Amino acid sequence: SQTIHQWPATLVQPVGSPLSLECTVEGTSNPNLYWYRQAAGRGLQLLFYSVGIGQISSEVPQNLSASRPQDRQFILSSKKLLLSDSGFYLCAWRGGRGTSYNEQFFGPGTRLTVL
Amino acid sequence: AQSVSQHNHHVILSEAASLELGCNYSYGGTVNLFWYVQYPGQHLQLLLKYFSGDPLVKGIKGFEAEFIKSKFSFNLRKPSVQWSDTAEYFCAVNALGGGFKTIFGAGTRLFVKA
Numbered sequence: 001s002q003t004i005h006q007w008p009a010t011l012v013q014p015v016g017s018p019l020s021l022e023c024t025v026e027g028t029s030n031p032n033l034y035w036y037r038q039a040a041g042r043g044l045q046l047l048f049y050s051v052g053i054g055q056i057s058s059e060v061p062q063n064l065s066a067s068r069p070q071d072r073q074f075i076l077s078s079k080k081l082l083l084s085d086s087g088f089y090l091c092a093w094r095g096g097r098g099t100s101y102n103e104q105f106f107g108p109g110t111r112l113t114v115l
Numbered sequence: 116a117q118s119v120s121q122h123n124h125h126v127i128l129s130e131a132a133s134l135e136l137g138c139n140y141s142y143g144g145t146v147n148l149f150w151y152v153q154y155p156g157q158h159l160q161l162l163l164k165y166f167s168g169d170p171l172v173k174g175i176k177g178f179e180a181e182f183i184k185s186k187f188s189f190n191l192r193k194p195s196v197q198w199s200d201t202a203e204y205f206c207a208v209n210a211l212g213g214g215f216k217t218i219f220g221a222g223t224r225l226f227v228k229a
Contacts, residue, residue, distance in 0.1 A: 034217070043121075043205060043221035044159075059216070090159065094217075102147050102166065102209065104217055106159040 002027035006091050006107035013114055019064075019078040021110050023091030026072065031093040033074040034104065035066055038088040050074060086114045117142045119208050121220035128196050129228045136191040136223050138206030148189040149207040149217070150180055159205070165189065176200070198229045 003026045013019060025031050032051050036044040046059045048066035056066050063082050067075045074091060088111050092104040122137035140146065150162040163174025170182040180191045189206060206220040 036219075044207075044219035046216060046218065049216060092159075103149060103161045103164055104207075105161075106151075108158055 002093070002105065004091060004093055004105055004107040006089075006110055008110060009108065010111045011113070013081050013112065015083055015114055016080045019076070019081050019085070019112070021076040021089055021091075021112075023074040023076075023107055024072055025074075025093045028072070028093065028095065030071060031095065033068060034092040034094070035074065035076050036090040036092065038090055038109070044090065048076070081114045083114050086112055088112075117208055117210050117216070117218045119206055119218050119220035121204075121206055121223050123223050124221065125224045125226075127226045127228065130198055131195050132227075134191070134193040134196045134200070134225070136204055136206075136225070138189045138191065138220060139187050140189070140206075140208040140218075141187065142208065142210045144210055147209040148180075148182060149209070150174065150178070150189070150191050151205045151207060151219075152202050153205070154202045162191070162204070196225075196227050198227050201225060201227045 005024050007022055034049045035047040037047055038044050048056055048058055050056050050068045053068055053071055063085060064078050088109050090109045091107040094104045118141045120139045148165040151159050152162045153159045162178055163172050163180055165172045165182045173179045178193050180189055182189050203222045203224050205222045207217050209217040
């Protein structure tokens with residue numbers, strides 16, 4: 001069966017520090033991968049998605065970047081965190097082209113607090 | 116661009132009351148539609164989905180949703196809610212031909228009073 005992992009679960013970082021959040025998927029190949037930020041009352045905001053290694057699409061201009069160094073690994077980064085980067089970050093996967101998995105499966109999330 | 120609108124941000128009901136959460140989307144083409152639920156302290160999980168066929172779809176825990184193409188709507192219903200339905204509910208749309216993006220609504224927080 002497929003599983004999705006995110007770490008860390010919680011993170012407190014000072015303004016201006018770097019960020020690296022990691023997401024890995026097991027039990028599937030060639031998944032589509034997604035990073036969302038969940039804010040109260042604003043739902044899930046799609047930040048990045050990737051359909052393959054090294055392929056990243058950015059949805060909103062921001063202080064964050066994403067990378068996909070391996071098929072089942074998706075990393076969310078920042079060189080210098082801002083207060084406004086605080087939030088709950090969710091990684092998700094979906095079956096790639098040619099699969100029947102059209103729904104997304106979500107990880108447990110990372111609660112990031114920037115002070 | 117695709118967008119999803121959920122009409123109610125907060126809903127409070129008593130047990131056994133009926134529930135209907137509104138969801139409208141903007142996209143003129145073929146869509147896949149989803150409702151996800153997030154129970155307190157748990158992952159987001161799929162409640163139900165519509166891809167094609169019968170516009171009335173049934174999901175887990177007695178939930179159902181009806182796709183009305185002419186109204187661009189996909190409202191979620193449950194005839195009799197329980198305290199355990201307290202959660203946040205998200206409507207989501209994936210537009211075929213719109214790439215692999217899935218767009219979520221802002222969510223509706225449902226609180227069911229015992």
